[in-house]
Amino acid sequence: MTTDSQPAAVRAHSVVKAFGTGDTKVTVLKGIDLEVYLGELLLLVGESGGGKTTLLSAIAGILDIDEGHIDVLGVPLSTLPPGKRTTFRGQTMGFIYQQFNLLPALTAAENVAVPLLIQRIRRPEALRRARMMLDRVGLVDRTEFVPKNLSGGQQQRVAIARALVNEPRLLVCDEPTAALDGANGQKIMELLREVGRSPDRCVIVVTHDSRIFHFGDRMANLTDGRIVNIERIQQEGTA
Amino acid sequence: MNYVALKMLFGDRAKYLMLLCGLTFAVMLIVQQGSIFWGLMMWSQASITNLNVPIWVTDPGIAQVDEVKPIADTAVDRVRSVDGVEWAVPLYKGLLRARLANGEYHQITLTGLESATLIGRPAEVLEGRFEDILQPDAVVLDQWAVERMGGPTVIKVGTIFELNDKLARVVAIAKTQKSFTNIPVVYTTYERAIRYVPHERRTLSYVLAKAKDAIPVEDVIQRIQTQTGLGAFTAEEFGWKTILWVLKNTGIGINFGTTILLGFIVGMAIAGQTFYLFTVENLRQFGALKAMGASTLTLARMILLQAFTVGLTGYGVGIGLATVFGYLTASGGSLPFVETWQLLLLVLVALLTIASFQPQLVS
Ligand SMILES: Nc1ncnc2c1ncn2[C@@H]1O[C@H](COP(=O)(O)OP(=O)(O)OP(=O)(O)O)[C@@H](O)[C@H]1O
Numbered sequence A: 001m002t003t004d005s006q007p008a009a010v011r012a013h014s015v016v017k018a019f020g021t022g023d024t025k026v027t028v029l030k031g032i033d034l035e036v037y038l039g040e041l042l043l044l045v046g047e048s049g050g051g052k053t054t055l056l057s058a059i060a061g062i063l064d065i066d067e068g069h070i071d072v073l074g075v076p077l078s079t080l081p082p083g084k085r086t087t088f089r090g091q092t093m094g095f096i097y098q099q100f101n102l103l104p105a106l107t108a109a110e111n112v113a114v115p116l117l118i119q120r121i122r123r124p125e126a127l128r129r130a131r132m133m134l135d136r137v138g139l140v141d142r143t144e145f146v147p148k149n150l151s152g153g154q155q156q157r158v159a160i161a162r163a164l165v166n167e168p169r170l171l172v173c174d175e176p177t178a179a180l181d182g183a184n185g186q187k188i189m190e191l192l193r194e195v196g197r198s199p200d201r202c203v204i205v206v207t208h209d210s211r212i213f214h215f216g217d218r219m220a221n222l223t224d225g226r227i228v229n230i231e232r233i234q235q236e237g238t239a
Numbered sequence B: 001m002n003y004v005a006l007k008m009l010f011g012d013r014a015k016y017l018m019l020l021c022g023l024t025f026a027v028m029l030i031v032q033q034g035s036i037f038w039g040l041m042m043w044s045q046a047s048i049t050n051l052n053v054p055i056w057v058t059d060p061g062i063a064q065v066d067e068v069k070p071i072a073d074t075a076v077d078r079v080r081s082v083d084g085v086e087w088a089v090p091l092y093k094g095l096l097r098a099r100l101a102n103g104e105y106h107q108i109t110l111t112g113l114e115s116a117t118l119i120g121r122p123a124e125v126l127e128g129r130f131e132d133i134l135q136p137d138a139v140v141l142d143q144w145a146v147e148r149m150g151g152p153t154v155i156k157v158g159t160i161f162e163l164n165d166k167l168a169r170v171v172a173i174a175k176t177q178k179s180f181t182n183i184p185v186v187y188t189t190y191e192r193a194i195r196y197v198p199h200e201r202r203t204l205s206y207v208l209a210k211a212k213d214a215i216p217v218e219d220v221i222q223r224i225q226t227q228t229g230l231g232a233f234t235a236e237e238f239g240w241k242t243i244l245w246v247l248k249n250t251g252i253g254i255n256f257g258t259t260i261l262l263g264f265i266v267g268m269a270i271a272g273q274t275f276y277l278f279t280v281e282n283l284r285q286f287g288a289l290k291a292m293g294a295s296t297l298t299l300a301r302m303i304l305l306q307a308f309t310v311g312l313t314g315y316g317v318g319i320g321l322a323t324v325f326g327y328l329t330a331s332g333g334s335l336p337f338v339e340t341w342q343l344l345l346l347v348l349v350a351l352l353t354i355a356s357f358q359p360q361l362v363s
């Protein structure tokens, strides 16, 4: 099976993005070409400040790009009006932030339920599904805790559960294991790989953590605003 | 998402209370100052409202109720002869000096009511019987007169004092709305009033009148004006005329007006600032919601819900506190405090308008 023959979930072409103007203008993405396929988990690595978070934001349609174009699941993002793009994102994407961006006033379960509430799913049903999701990330005994009473790793798992709860076809994760110990990191990555392996879903994971590299199908290296290298990862036992 | 919005609002108890305090304070400030101002204005037309008659006939050039311009004695009959007038009675109103048994002098407003009807008498009598005013030398004081002239130990029912060297005997104490000048009011009959005062060419101050029920007051007023050449106003019009005169010709308009305007601006600025800080602090959370697919409309609705919830709560608490303040300070009527629904509505509209601007912060 070659992933190259799979349909593309994300197709980025010559993407350029700069911040600021004049003397303080920094071009962060300098022409990115990248394809991510359904059924795969792509790792995105690279030096700090290299533009990984920026690229993820662009793919999620949270950030407007200056040049190039990005198709997600066959939809050119730039052609969608802002309102439609927001709806499209809510229905098809999950996003795990580097900072978890949990709502401090909500319990873990309520935080996880938010994407469902946005989709107008009724609260009891949303909470029921949220608790099931929390169970899968190992937090079934913390569902009624507010974020400030959770450890960093637990907060990160709540954020992951929230990104997964509406079963997004495209899941983008910014350092999802940064706050987790080895065992929990492995558990989360297994979950993410399971999502990535479903034939009509795909996962992009930004990471520095070499302990989880083997969960990826391919690894792209983003350095100084360019994808300098993409390689297939040798799977254990399949090498 | 309303649930999420309200949880965000109430989730941080301390922050919510701060927010509520800011808004409560703002509302309280405005309502309190506005009510004191309006109370003062009510005082300025107390001489009109205390008499509680529908139509005032005056000198055509009258400026305000307390600056009496006497009119010809024949005016009463001329007003009575106007078609549509049910009744018309004379009123004397003038400043006089009263001399108490202890030798003190006090300036008083002598109010002379027509003896046959006593039209214009105060509604409430605190002590004695108002009808006893018909006895020889009898006068009725209002409660402010008692207070100003030395309290109930000095002057009470039965006390005798002098008005222009003529005897006056207190037979009753009536309750009135405090007036702006706070000059004690002494009631007597019209006939006796003109015997108390030094001889003047004209003694009639006002004609008080009422239109027949079937006929619109405005029409009757119009007729009185054209047929007698005098000024004629409804009590309300005359009250407004007096208020506007006070605003224009005393320092109150400009001084107090500036104070309440400042109070209003400061209050609204506090409210706006409080809302603003709250929304800005939550921008990051709204950003996260948007990234999860919440539409701008949804976010706007959430922010509006938050702003209106805390705004209305602050409004209620603020008005409650202002009212308690007004009740405590104004009980007994010694401080002006009149809360009007117009003021409350204005504050509500202003507050909700400011609240309605909040959603613009997320877009
Ligand atoms: N909103 C912004 N305005 C200005 N500059 C920005 C903005 N966002 C990112 N940058 C700049 O873009 C560059 C890339 O940032 P980005 O967050 O994409 O890096 P990263 O690869 O995710 O780094 P890390 O591994 O540390 O998370 C940085 O130099 C950063 O200062």
Ligand SMILES: [Mg+2]
Residues within 6 Å of the ligand: A052, A053, A054, A098, A174
């Ligand atoms: Mg980053």
